Amino acid sequence: MKKIIDIIIIVLFVAISNSLAQLYMNPRSIGFADAYATQARGADVIGWNPANLGLDDNPKMHLNFGLFPLLPFPALQISNNAISPNLLNSYFFTGGYLDENDKEELLSHFPDGGLNINPLVQMRFINFSINSWAFTLGAEVTGKVVAPKSLFHLALFGNEFGEAIDLSDTDLDLQSVITLGVAHGWEIKTVPFIDLNLNDYVDRLAVGVAAKLLTGAGYSGFDDLTAKITTYNDKVVLEGDVQGQYGLGGLGLAIDVGAAAIINNKMKANLAFNNVIGFLRWGIVEAGQAEYSIFAEIPSSKYSEIDSIMEASVSKDTTYTVSGITSNYPAYMIMGFEYKLLTNLRLFANYRQSFSNDMAAVVTPAISVAAEYLPLNWLPLRVGIGVGGNDKFKWGIGTGLNFKHYRLDWGFSQVGGLFNRSTGFAFCLDQAIVF
Numbered sequence: 033m034k035k036i037i038d039i040i041i042i043v044l045f046v047a048i049s050n051s052l053a054q055l056y057m058n059p060r061s062i063g064f065a066d067a068y069a070t071q072a073r074g075a076d077v078i079g080w081n082p083a084n085l086g087l088d089d090n091p092k093m094h095l096n097f098g099l100f101p102l103l104p105f106p107a108l109q110i111s112n113n114a115i116s117p118n119l120l121n122s123y124f125f126t127g128g129y130l131d132e133n134d135k136e137e138l139l140s141h142f143p144d145g146g147l148n149i150n151p152l153v154q155m156r157f158i159n160f161s162i163n164s165w166a167f168t169l170g171a172e173v174t175g176k177v178v179a180p181k182s183l184f185h186l187a188l189f190g191n192e193f194g195e196a197i198d199l200s201d202t203d204l205d206l207q208s209v210i211t212l213g214v215a216h217g218w219e220i221k222t223v224p225f226i227d228l229n230l231n232d233y234v235d236r237l238a239v240g241v242a243a244k245l246l247t248g249a250g251y252s253g254f255d256d257l258t259a260k261i262t263t264y265n266d267k268v269v270l271e272g273d274v275q276g277q278y279g280l281g282g283l284g285l286a287i288d289v290g291a292a293a294i295i296n297n298k299m300k301a302n303l304a305f306n307n308v309i310g311f312l313r314w315g316i317v318e319a320g321q322a323e324y325s326i327f328a329e330i331p332s333s334k335y336s337e338i339d340s341i342m343e344a345s346v347s348k349d350t351t352y353t354v355s356g357i358t359s360n361y362p363a364y365m366i367m368g369f370e371y372k373l374l375t376n377l378r379l380f381a382n383y384r385q386s387f388s389n390d391m392a393a394v395v396t397p398a399i400s401v402a403a404e405y406l407p408l409n410w411l412p413l414r415v416g417i418g419v420g421g422n423d424k425f426k427w428g429i430g431t432g433l434n435f436k437h438y439r440l441d442w443g444f445s446q447v448g449g450l451f452n453r454s455t456g457f458a459f460c461l462d463q464a465i466v467f
Contacts, residue, residue, distance in 0.1 A: 056080065056168075056170075057154050057458065057460055058076055058107060058441075058460055059432065059443035060076075060430065061080075061443070062107070062430065062443030062459070062460050063402075063414035063415070063428045063430020063431070063441075064380060064382075064414055064428060064430070065401075065402060065416030065417050065445055066384065066398065066416070066426070067368070067381060067400035067401055068380070068382065069081055070084075070292070070300045070302055070370040070380060073087075073089070073094065074090060074091045074093075074161040074166060075095065075464075077217070077240070078242050078288070079213075080306075081240065081290040081303075081304035081368070082215035082240030082242040082289070083238045084217060085161065085215060085216060085217030086220075086238025086240055087217070087236055088219070088294075090217070091161070091467060092163060092467050093162055094160060094465075095160040095466075096156065096159035097159070097462065097463055097464070098461070104157055104462075105460065106153050107153065107154040107460035108152070108154075108460065109151075109153070109456065109457070111152075111423065111447040111448060111455055112149045113148045114143060114455065116452065116454055117452040118452045118453045123138045135189060139181075139184060139185060139188055142181045146179055146201040146203070147184070148176055149176070149178070149179070150175075150176055150456075152173075157171075164216055164217050164218060165214070165216050166242075167213065167214050168212075168213040169211070170211050171208070171209070171211070172208070172209050173206060174362075175204075175206030175253075176205055177203070177204055178202060180201035180202050191263050194262065194263075195263075196261070196262045198260050199259040199260060200260075203254055204252060206250075206251070206253070207248065207250070207253075207312065208249040208251075209246050209249065210246070210247040210248075211286075213245070215242035215243075215288070216240060217238050217239065218240070219236060220237055221237070234293045235295065236293065236294040237292075238291070238292050238293075239292075240290050240291075241287065241288065242287070244286040244287075246282070246283065248316075249281075249282075250278075250279065250280055251278060253277055254274065255276055255277060257272065257276075258273045259271070259272025259273070260272060267329050270328045271327045271328070273325050273326075274322070274326075275322070275323050276322050277319075277321055279319040281317035282314040282315070283313055284310070284311045285309060285311065286306075286307045286311075287309040288308070290302060290303060290306075298371060299369070299370065299371055300368075300369070301367075302368045304366045305363070307363040307364065310361030310362065311359070311360065312359045313357075314359065319357050321357075363388070364385060365387075367383040368380070368381070369381045376405060377406075378403065378404050379402070379403050380401065380403070382399070382401075382418075383398075384399075384400075396420050396422075397420050397421065398422075398423070400416055400418035403415055410433060411431065411433070412430075412431060412434055413431055414429060414443070415427075415428070415430075416428045423447045423456075424448060425447070425448055426448075428443060429445070430444065437466055437467060438464070438465060439463065439464040440463050441462060442459075443459070443460055444457070445458045446458075
């Protein structure tokens with residue numbers, strides 16, 4: 033029991049300290065609520081569309097950094113599926129007490145499947161491009177933590193003696209990875225073996241590919257968990273069965289492919305399939321399967337001895353090393369479209385489709401629209417809104433100082449609702465040198 037708890041703690045620590053979402057967040061993508069595919073250029077194309085490197089408006093040199101080179105400013109997103117500032121203000125920060133009706137109403141805000149928490153942080157230590165090549169080195173975590181609704185019922189109402197509290201909705205699926213990526217894009221004008229001039233249809237057409245070498249730090253996940261806790265006037269009884277996997281040290285690969293077009297002087301479009309190959313093989317240091325059966329009776333007079341009681345109450349402790357376990361690095365498709373409405377006003381649309389329900393990815397499509405207005409050549413004003421996907425609803429704003437060779441940008445967005453009804457937020461600031 034202690035081993036799997038230790039592994040979970042390690043992975044959670046890594047998740048908090050240097051982690052990332054599947055989409056490579058930056059101030060522009062956050063401010064546009066992810067309607068960013070056609071705009072990614074230079075070092076920012078990895079995770080969006082490597083084909084953009086082959087377009088003629090790609091910079092010759094692009095270097096991203098946070099506060100200083102090699103010292104990144106993290107791109108942070110924290111979200112959940114129930115708790116908002118409005119909920120906290122309505123029930124906890126009132127100066128009063130919750131009656132039974134208030135508690136029932138509060139509990140109704142929590143989904144039956146439990147509280148789903150998704151902390152996402154991106155750290156990119158090196159992020160630069162030269163001509164049609166881009167390189168990145170960063171750290172990420174992908175996953176989810178689910179707390180069952182029964183725990184919140186217990187906190188609000190207590191529990192009747194002899195009544196079992198079901199904990200089986202508890203879930204954990206986390207992996208922390210260091211990513212080393214390289215991307216290349218090139219323009220194409222004809223189709224091989226076919227007498228077809230692509231410039232008859234679009235002004236520019238490019239294709240691209242990105243490869244990401246994945247070095248895993250830690251992985252932990254539950255395959256199955258059945259557990260319940262029962263309170264009595266003189267003791268607490270915990271019983272259940274846990275099956276899980278863990279890994280320390282991993283190696284994997286992810287491949288992105290894409291195409292991008294400048295249709296004319298007003299329109300751009302692109303399509304990318306990211307992580308078409310995406311996997312991590314765990315076990316460079318250690319990998320294993322763990323199975324535990326627990327029946328613990330904890331007398332109320334001996335709560336201080338809970339550690340020794342739990343150790344003595346594990347009736348089945350099967351932990352065995354395996355040659356390696358493989359976890360998924362979820363694949364997703366991005367389609368983007370851009371339209372220049374005025375010389376200083378551009379509109380954007382994005383469609384994102386994931387292909388699996390794991391590692392914080394969902395197959396529900398995500399659609400985003402955004403706009404960028406330049407009242408001055410160096411002052412962009414950005415706004416975006418998105419629906420669907422794991423976030424369900426997102427809106428963002430952003431701005432910056434964009435001069436010829438230097439850019440400072442920041443972006444802010446909320447997830448799950450507007451203002452104090454949101455259930456999460458994202459924020460990022462970075463700088464870039466561009467030539």
